[in-house]
Amino acid sequence: MNLDQDTQRSEPFIGMHKTELDTPALLIDLDKFEANIQTMAAYFSTVNAMLRPHMKTHKTPIIAHKQIASGAIGVTCAKLGEAEAAIHAGIRDVLIANQIVGKQKIARLINLARHSEIMVAVDSAQNVQAISEAASAKGAHVRMLVEVNIGMDRCGVEPGKPALELANVIHQSANVSFEGLMGYEGHTVSRPDRVERNAAARAAMQLLLDTKDHLEKHDVAVPIMSGGGTGTFNITGSIPEMTEVQAGSYVFMDSTYRNVEGVGEHFNCSLSVLATVVSCPSPDRIIVDTGLKVLAKEFGIPQPVGVTGVEMTGLSEEHGKMQVSDENVSFNPGDKLEILPSHCCTTVNLHDRYYGIRNGIVESVWEIAARGKAQ
Numbered sequence: 001m002n003l004d005q006d007t008q009r010s011e012p013f014i015g016m017h018k019t020e021l022d023t024p025a026l027l028i029d030l031d032k033f034e035a036n037i038q039t040m041a042a043y044f045s046t047v048n049a050m051l052r053p054h055m056k057t058h059k060t061p062i063i064a065h066k067q068i069a070s071g072a073i074g075v076t077c078a079k080l081g082e083a084e085a086a087i088h089a090g091i092r093d094v095l096i097a098n099q100i101v102g103k104q105k106i107a108r109l110i111n112l113a114r115h116s117e118i119m120v121a122v123d124s125a126q127n128v129q130a131i132s133e134a135a136s137a138k139g140a141h142v143r144m145l146v147e148v149n150i151g152m153d154r155c156g157v158e159p160g161k162p163a164l165e166l167a168n169v170i171h172q173s174a175n176v177s178f179e180g181l182m183g184y185e186g187h188t189v190s191r192p193d194r195v196e197r198n199a200a201a202r203a204a205m206q207l208l209l210d211t212k213d214h215l216e217k218h219d220v221a222v223p224i225m226s227g228g229g230t231g232t233f234n235i236t237g238s239i240p241e242m243t244e245v246q247a248g249s250y251v252f253m254d255s256t257y258r259n260v261e262g263v264g265e266h267f268n269c270s271l272s273v274l275a276t277v278v279s280c281p282s283p284d285r286i287i288v289d290t291g292l293k294v295l296a297k298e299f300g301i302p303q304p305v306g307v308t309g310v311e312m313t314g315l316s317e318e319h320g321k322m323q324v325s326d327e328n329v330s331f332n333p334g335d336k337l338e339i340l341p342s343h344c345c346t347t348v349n350l351h352d353r354y355y356g357i358r359n360g361i362v363e364s365v366w367e368i369a370a371r372g373k374a375q
Helices: 003-013 031-046 060-070 080-088 103-113 126-140 162-170 195-215 231-236 344-348
Strands: 023-030 075-077 094-096 121-122 142-147 176-183 225-229 269-282 285-288 304-306 310-315 319-323 335-339 352-359 361-367
Touching: 003 121, 003 225, 023 031, 031 060, 031 231, 060 075, 060 080, 075 080, 080 094, 080 103, 103 126, 103 142, 126 142, 126 162, 142 162, 162 176, 162 195, 162 335, 176 195, 195 225, 195 231, 225 319, 304 310
Parallel strands: 023 352, 075 094, 094 121, 121 142, 142 176, 176 225
Antiparallel strands: 023 269, 269 285, 269 335, 285 319, 304 335, 310 319, 352 361
8 A cells, every 4th residue: 555545535534433343343542552552662671681572463554563662572473474564664683583495485585585584483493594595595694593492392403412403504505694593481471370480481482592502612603682572671681691672562461461460550441442332222232343353262252342241252254242240231232332351462563554543533544464465
């Protein structure tokens, strides 16, 4: 979309009260959102690690620029498409915390490397060699982090010797450079109990720290140590050896993170989905126009906010079913209410734009540039 089209799409909404918006609509409470950015920036001003926020949460360059303006060193992306959206918007320091495999994707990676300081996760010598050959052919350079499996059992080499061997492969390959290690303790980040989460996260990160020691004992310097998420920002972030934390959800939060002790009290839930009541079949049941196509539910069924005695009990493709338990609460078709997502990241990916709200009024409309960028 060009700038003129973006402006034309945004202007009719500016100055509206949020309840005038057609629904479903994805809302950001700008005051809460900005407070979240400042709260996280303030924390990282007190520790050795720097913040490299994950763009997979918001998928929107203007939000990334706001995070960088508040002290973040760059962004983390999950997919090439997200990285392309970030780099095309002028962000240079980008980590793709994922393996970029296959001729077509590697070609795109190399093209991005001509216009940025891109860094990518690797966990196989074959992938390192393929990227090295493609980069050499174009005179480009790609930075690499060796991903270490620290308990997620997803991607990553095993700790210790396998990581050293892969780091040496990178050192011996042309037009790529070994920058450090990456490990994600994602299996710990949403554990509600602070003590349990702290113990699990530190046990996972110790595998990464031990791997760093192993490499250094073999004369391989490890400048970057990257990991962490919103649920462990002040655990992983407090480890002196860590240099980067990839927290993302903190900008919006959701009902899952709100209940994570030691996290939920620091940040505000700034994201909601505006819904319209489309049917009132009985006094104790209402139907809204927000179903699975606009609300993710893998972390639980989202719930309305700002109203009492109302619970969402089910989602179908286009409808949300709500139970009304308070006889003093009544709705009519056309009434509107806001719903708090249970998972902000996957909910965002179901929408085309945000409506930025301040004091109930639409202040801005931001297109979600990397929405659906799964390739």
